Every structure is written in structure tokens, then in C-alpha cells.
Amino acid sequence: MKLRQFRFEDLQKATRNFSKDWLIGSGAFGNVYVGTFDVEGTLAIKKPNAESYTSTEEFRNEVRLLSTVKHRNLVELVGFCEESGPKTAKILVYEYVTNGSLLDYIMGRGGRSLTWRQRVNIAIGAAKGLAHLHEGVNPSIIHRDIKPSNILIGEGFEAKVSDFGLVRSGPVGDQSHVSSQVKGTPGYLDPAYCSSFHLTPFTDVYSFGVILLQLVAARPAIESTRNHANLHIIDWARPCIERGKIEEILDANLLIEGCNMEMMLKLGQLGLRCVMKEPKKRPTMTQVWQELEADLYLTDDFLPKQPCKMDSHRLNGISSGSIGHESHQSTMDQDYSQSIVSVDGINLQRFRVDLDGLSFQSGGLRCLETNESTDEDFSIPR
Ligand SMILES: Nc1ncnc2c1ncn2[C@@H]1O[C@H](COP(=O)(O)OP(=O)(O)OP(=O)(O)O)[C@@H](O)[C@H]1O
Numbered sequence: 001m002k003l004r005q006f007r008f009e010d011l012q013k014a015t016r017n018f019s020k021d022w023l024i025g026s027g028a029f030g031n032v033y034v035g036t037f038d039v040e041g042t043l044a045i046k047k048p049n050a051e052s053y054t055s056t057e058e059f060r061n062e063v064r065l066l067s068t069v070k071h072r073n074l075v076e077l078v079g080f081c082e083e084s085g086p087k088t089a090k091i092l093v094y095e096y097v098t099n100g101s102l103l104d105y106i107m108g109r110g111g112r113s114l115t116w117r118q119r120v121n122i123a124i125g126a127a128k129g130l131a132h133l134h135e136g137v138n139p140s141i142i143h144r145d146i147k148p149s150n151i152l153i154g155e156g157f158e159a160k161v162s163d164f165g166l167v168r169s170g171p172v173g174d175q176s177h178v179s180s181q182v183k184g185t186p187g188y189l190d191p192a193y194c195s196s197f198h199l200t201p202f203t204d205v206y207s208f209g210v211i212l213l214q215l216v217a218a219r220p221a222i223e224s225t226r227n228h229a230n231l232h233i234i235d236w237a238r239p240c241i242e243r244g245k246i247e248e249i250l251d252a253n254l255l256i257e258g259c260n261m262e263m264m265l266k267l268g269q270l271g272l273r274c275v276m277k278e279p280k281k282r283p284t285m286t287q288v289w290q291e292l293e294a295d296l297y298l299t300d301d302f303l304p305k306q307p308c309k310m311d312s313h314r315l316n317g318i319s320s321g322s323i324g325h326e327s328h329q330s331t332m333d334q335d336y337s338q339s340i341v342s343v344d345g346i347n348l349q350r351f352r353v354d355l356d357g358l359s360f361q362s363g364g365l366r367c368l369e370t371n372e373s374t375d376e377d378f379s380i381p382r
């Protein structure tokens, strides 16, 4: 793949000499700036701390490795800058991803939230990106630092896995693992990897499982509650998911806007499978996205055909957790199946159904108006 080699001056110009106003984030690796270029447009510039690369060779290896990987769900490396002498610089230049990181949405920064469908699509996209790293390149790549800040959200709310600063090649040939120093982020680190130092693709699957739970609950991986210091989301969520009571751990935004509870329960259940103690019992990333796509397909395919039966079933289990607010008209219109679980006063003007003595209103109505246009941003397995 052809990478562009940038001059340090070009990057200085594009970021007004790495000014604070152009800074979009910083992490352990260094600072990330947004830069504007005449030809390439807007790009993200990752300027590492001086100690991030021990040698030029290490930097070149990283660039070489990154340049071999291309997938719509992976942040693309556009180019790099390598200069020695007085202006020593080792900088990576990536495509600029416009809608922030998944962390912004999980933390609700700036009032940001995601619909249930966006959450499922982000899970599918991120899983596809990771599956490509694990199975689509040779030698395979294990990410090792999967966490919400490393899942960026593109223009169409598609997931783009980022931050290959910690990537290392995966096992080669018959090897099932590589031994390595433990690296990663607390809360997302696989305990099996921490104790054995055996790095396998299932190490990433564990971290991804934590993210699936966060997509359901919009809660930090580790949080202190009144009764528990440092309660991990797995321990907090497990009892409710195992009892099928997803509404008890669901992000309040989803309760307000309405969502497909069965799909959210599936996300939670899959999350628990991804974090199973024994790595080999976990699904592969390919299995993860295939299962999610199939579930979403079934959800979408099933609803228009048997609207009332399905609604009744869902509503019986869900109505108590759904709160109606009239301010979500636009989201509801785009996201038809939200209407199936949204009760008590949402979008009264469009329809009214009486079912099992329960009165509810629906805004999206695809279950009743089967030709309603829908979000087609996912591919359906055939
Ligand atoms: N290509 C990009 N496009 C848009 N924003 C980006 C891009 N890369 C990174 N960012 C933003 O910059 C922030 C900092 O990224 P960085 O990878 O340096 O650190 P981090 O992932 O937050 O933390 P850590 O260093 O612990 O991994 C990200 O959270 C994201 O919001």
C-alpha cells in the first residue's frame, strides 16, 4: 500500500505548529492533532512522546505493519513523517474520524448517546475490524489494547478500530500463542493473559466482551458503588443478564428512547461468552460479528411479518422498563424497531394500538407499515 511521506514542516503548517487549538486528544502514546492539508483534506496526526519508540527500526516496523492492513472498520494510516537531526520526528498520519470515540458515547460526553441499532452496528463493525486483524492478514495481528477510546466512530456511525501503537504480530504457523510482556488497559485486560503471558486472539475477544457490556449499560469497565469498591462491569452485569433481566442494567438513554430489548440481551449474553475464563471457550471475532448480524437480520426480518404477536411478546416483558418522552421524534422515525418497545406517550400523533389491555403509541411503525425505509448500514448474511 502506498503511504505518503510528510515533511515535518507540512505537519507544522497543518496544525499551526501543533497548537493546543488543534489538539483533539492525548493518550499514553502522545498527542493527537487534527490537521488540514491542501490535497488530503483533514487528517489526524499522532505525535508520539519522545520515549514511545526506542529506535527508528521499531518505528519503521510499525509503519510497515500498518501499511499492510486496510479494512473499512480499521482506521487507515495515510502516511508518516520521519526526520532525523535537529528536528527528530517520528509521526503517524491517519484518516480523521469525525464522530469521536466510543468512550465519548459511553461517558455521555456532550450529551452524546447512541440508538440501540447504532450500538449493534458499532459492535458488528468493530468485530469485523478485529476479525480482519486476527484472520485476514498474515501474520495475524493481536491488537492488545481494545477499549472504547480505541474504537472511533465514523461519519455514518460505523466503527473504526484505532491505535495500533501496541500491536504485535500474532502467533505464526502451529503456534497457538506468543509470549510477551503484559500490555493493555486495566478493566479490559484478560486475566488469563495476565497469569499465563500467552497472547492469543482470545485476549482481544475478552476486551471486546467488556465493550459489549458497556454498549448495553453505558458504564465504565470498573466503577465503585456504595457497596463495592472497584466493581467490574462483568460482575455487576452478570446476574441480571443470566436472569434475562437486561432492563435492570440498560443504559437509561435506551429506556427513555426505547430499544429492542431482545437484541440488547443478546449483546449482553454474547459479552459474557467473550469474557469466559477459559480463552478457548470464547467465540472468535468472526463468530461474534456473524452471530450479531444473524440476530439483527432475524429481528428485522421477523418484525414486519408477525407484528402483533411479536409486539405483544416484547411489550409484556418490556413495558415496565420503558419510559416515554416526546422529544425523540426524529430518532424514532429513523429507527423503526424502537417503537416496538417504546410505550406510554412516545409520538402519540402517528398511531395507537391497544394490546392485552395495554395502550401504547408507536412512531416508527415499520411493524405495521412494512414499506417504511430503514437503516441499511449493515450487510445481511445469506
Ligand atoms: N484518527 C483519528 N481521528 C479522530 N480522532 C482520533 C484519531 N485518533 C485518535 N483520536 C482521538 O484522540 C484521542 C486520543 O487518542 P490516543 O490513541 O492517543 O489515546 P487513547 O486511546 O485515548 O488512550 P491510550 O493512549 O491509553 O490508548 C482518542 O480518544 C480519539 O478521541
Ligand SMILES: [Mg+2]
Binding pocket: 027, 149, 150, 162, 163
Ligand atoms: Mg487510542
